[in-house]
Amino acid sequence: xxxxxxxxxxxxxxxxxxxxxxxxxxxxxxxxxxxxxxxxxxxxxxxxxxxxxxxxxxxxxxxxxxxxxxxxxxxxxxxxxxxxxxxxxxxxxxxxxxxxxxxxxxxxxxxxxxxxxxxxxxxxxxxxxxxxxxxxxxxxxxxxxxxxxxxxxxxxxxxxxxxxxxxxxxxxxxxxxxxxxxxxxxxxxxxxxxxxxxxxxxxxxxxxxxxxxxxxxxxxxxxxxxxxxxxxxxxxxxxxxxxxxxxxxxxxxxxxxxxxxxxxxxxxxxxxxxxxxxxxxxxxxxxxxxxxxxxxxxxxxxxxxxxxxxxxxxxxxxxxxxxxxxxxxxxxxxxxxxxxxxxxxxxxxxxxxxxxxxxxxxxxxxxxxxxxxxxxxxxxxxxxxxxxxxxxxxxxxxxxxxx
Numbered sequence: 122x123x124x125x126x127x128x129x130x131x132x133x134x135x136x137x138x139x140x141x142x143x144x145x146x147x148x149x150x151x152x153x154x155x156x157x158x159x160x161x162x163x164x165x166x167x168x169x170x171x172x173x174x175x176x177x178x179x180x181x182x183x184x185x186x187x188x189x190x191x192x193x194x195x196x197x198x199x200x201x202x203x204x205x206x207x208x209x210x211x212x213x214x215x216x217x218x219x220x221x222x223x224x225x226x227x228x229x230x231x232x233x234x235x236x237x238x239x240x241x242x243x244x245x246x247x248x249x250x251x252x253x254x255x256x257x258x259x260x261x262x263x264x265x266x267x268x269x270x271x272x273x274x275x276x277x278x279x280x281x282x283x284x285x286x287x288x289x290x291x292x293x294x295x296x297x298x299x300x301x302x303x304x305x306x307x308x309x310x311x312x313x314x315x316x317x318x319x320x321x322x323x324x325x326x327x328x329x330x331x332x333x334x335x336x337x338x339x340x341x342x343x344x345x346x347x348x349x350x351x352x353x354x355x356x357x358x359x360x361x362x363x364x365x366x367x368x369x370x371x372x373x374x375x376x377x378x379x380x381x382x383x384x385x386x387x388x389x390x391x392x393x394x395x396x397x398x399x400x401x402x403x404x405x406x407x408x409x410x411x412x413x414x415x416x417x418x419x420x421x422x423x424x425x426x427x428x429x430x431x432x433x434x435x436x437x438x439x440x441x442x443x444x445x446x447x448x449x450x451x452x453x454x455x456x457x458x459x460x461x462x463x464x465x466x467x468x469x470x471x472x473x474x475x476x477x478x479x480x481x482x483x484x485x486x487x488x489x490x491x492x493x494x495x496x497x498x499x500x501x502x503x504x505x506x507x508x509x510x511x512x513x514x515x516x517x518x519x520x521x522x523x524x
Contacts, residue, residue: 167390169382170427177390184387187378188220189233195362197373198330200234205328206265207319208241210256210396214334216387217376221332222263235330239267240322242315244401255396270322272314304410306516308402309350309509313460316367323370335360335374338381340434342412342419349411351508353440355462360437366461380430381423457507464507 152166157173166174175183192198206221208214224233241256260267298314301307323331335343340360347356358364364372376384388395402410407417422429455464506514 167386169386180386180390184216184379184383185220185223187383188217188375189224191362191375191378192233192373197363197371198235202235202330203326203328204235204237204330204332205319205323205326206237206239206332207334208239208256208260208267209244209334209400210241210259211334211400212384212388212395213336213339213376213379215259215393215395216379216384217332217334218260218263218265219387219391219393220376222265237265238326238328239263239265240319240326240331241267241269242272242318243269244272244311259396268322268326270318272311272318300517301513302516304402304405305350305412306513308410308412310513311401313510313513316372316460319372320367320370323367329370331370331372333372333374334376336376336379336381336384337430337434338419338423340374340377340437341422341430342415344434344437345415345419346412347437349415351512352460352462354507355460357437357440358462360434366456366463368461377434380427382427455505457510458505459510459513460507462507464505 152168152174153164154166154174155162156166156176156179158175158179161176163176166176167180168174172183198204204221206218208218218239221233221237224231225235225237226232239260241260256269298307298311301310319331323329344356344360347353347359352359355366358366360374360377362374362377364374366372403413403416405413407413419430419433422433456462457464
């Protein structure tokens, strides 16, 4: 019998049972004293919740170990691999870049033996602030070969020194993004375009692995977004260390165990400021889209119930699509033509009913048309799209895939 009493759950759904963080217990702070790790006296010690005060060297060693431990324990990255590191100017991407730079400057025993190139994806044509010059200046401090690509034009790949040539955007693709009606669908579509740009750049640069700067807070938001948008079947891959949905390109998230506070403290120790703080659509406010509302919710958890973040995003590791019991298989070879996610082998009667109602409403004045009757046949709705991508297409008058 369940040992939880009825009084444990009220109108707040058990929220009162969660212990709220103290105001300052979750924030990086600088104090003077003795490092708890190396026992050296320091005028500046750094402290995070659940950790004793430590000097800058010990903290950097701790953070960098979390990065190396993820890659080492998974044994996914082969020696000599060609790696493309995604850089977008955010705090997380700066930390990832700096950690990669440090890992490749160690002695032969500790060195991360991979060949690294950096990719900056320019989003300025669809509303983000233009940070091209700042990016070029910042990346010049590192020895990596750097490239830039426009999000709205996959054929614009160029060396970072020639970044000004990115001012020539594909107006057709730019209009395609802006023609999607709701911000929720636009943000979801921009994410898909970003993955396609990453795949195109990685193939052209002959990189089989891509490092994404996703941390635990990002992944918690991503998991909730995936469920809310109808991507439950691929939610596990959206937050996993390895995402192998792209053809011949594997996406890796080596910072997935880092928290927002650890990233902030890392930049504070290194005295680096992020170049960008917002992604596409965030400036529209928390109520403008599902993604913005989710981010506000997760940021609130991070501020008040930080230990919950890990619980949320690690739930994604336990989510899996339904198995076809007849064939005992998840893979029938069919994937979404837009996001490359595996299409469900087991049809969802709920989704079929929703799509039937939508199509019946859309074609209510033309029910005698043969083409209309064919579209209304149960199970003939997706046209090669998963449920979430079909929602994006339904949010636009023209056919996205054919453009």
